[in-house]
Amino acid sequence: MPAYEIEIILNRQLADCLSIPAFITDTKGNLIFYNEPAETILGKRFEDTGEMPVEQWATDFKPFDENGKQLSPEELPLVNTLQDALPHHKTFWIESLQGKNQKISVTAYPIIGRTGKMSGAVAIFWKSTDV
């Protein structure tokens, strides 16, 4: 297996230092790393799961809008970023593991290194303070 680009490796090393949840995917949307704070959102540990294909992690993570309608993948910032290589932001709801709904904000940004080629994307999450 060839190694990831250094901008992906450095994003993982950065995510590992952060107290806010962060996901890193490759260009196909496979979840190649999530940090400890993100483990509480997914209800899984990276140590146990390793990398996860998009079909797997997307089902563990149940996003919905303010009317309770489930969001399709195309409505998620991370998926938008993978499609157009631009940053995206959105506030929505997810079902927490304790069954309590939580309003979160997500910002996704593309990882584009010196070669100009997108090598993946990062999504960072925090509890929404929006009214």
Next chain:
Amino acid sequence: MKIKLWGVRGSITTTGPETAYYGGNTSCADVWEDGWLLVLDGGSGIQKLVVDNQLANKRIDVLLTHLHLDHIQGLGFFKPLFDASMEIHIWGPASSTRTLHSRLSRYLSPPLFPVLIRDLPCSLTLHEIGNSTFQIGPFSLQSNYIIHPGPTVGFRVTGNHSVFTYIPDHEPALGRNGMIEDEQWMSGIDLARGADLLLHDAQYTAAEYLNKKGWGHSSIDDAALFASVAGVKHLLFAHHDPARSDEALNDLYAAFQNNNYTFKNELAREGMEITLP
């Protein structure tokens, strides 16, 4: 493939009897195969590099890992650049904002240097590289961006029968808990995998590294761990700290040897020559 090290000191040249054994010139190595010559980095060591009649043609390729001064400071004193009969190719890492020519010109122009690049008499071609593969005579080259401040690459040089990997400035351990010991997550590993010889940054002791995170260099322990994961056969520790005397280098290496790595490893020394099959 014949390799000679012309400079193995990091950061700045040193001089004096206390560093005479390992040498005080900054990064430069040459690689010969079938009369073709590659020069790796243009540190102060390049001024002593002898290009005699072994050269099968009039071409020399200079491969720069990056443009920190200790890797280019000797360039202006490389005699073939002033020889109108020579064809010189300089390969260096691309930046996302400025050309290699404009970045090299910052140094190779007044007031820092009297001659402009465009006034050099040789026939000069500049090549911008990144995550690239290219061919130079009998050599197959691979360059990859690696972790070090500013655009920086390492080189994997494949000759007729052997592989030499050159990564003099590299901090693969940058992060909260150091290197992630998983090949997919290690900067530079594709360049070094299974190499017959690896020259790698080992500027610090493990204790010193704790206060130098983010400076772009490795501890001797991290260099060895990197080489071990890559499965290299022979490792040369290089980019010696300019403040480290020969005696201090010997002490550092003696302390390191307790690690019992099974592959051959030693401190790089200016003037060292290595022949690979």
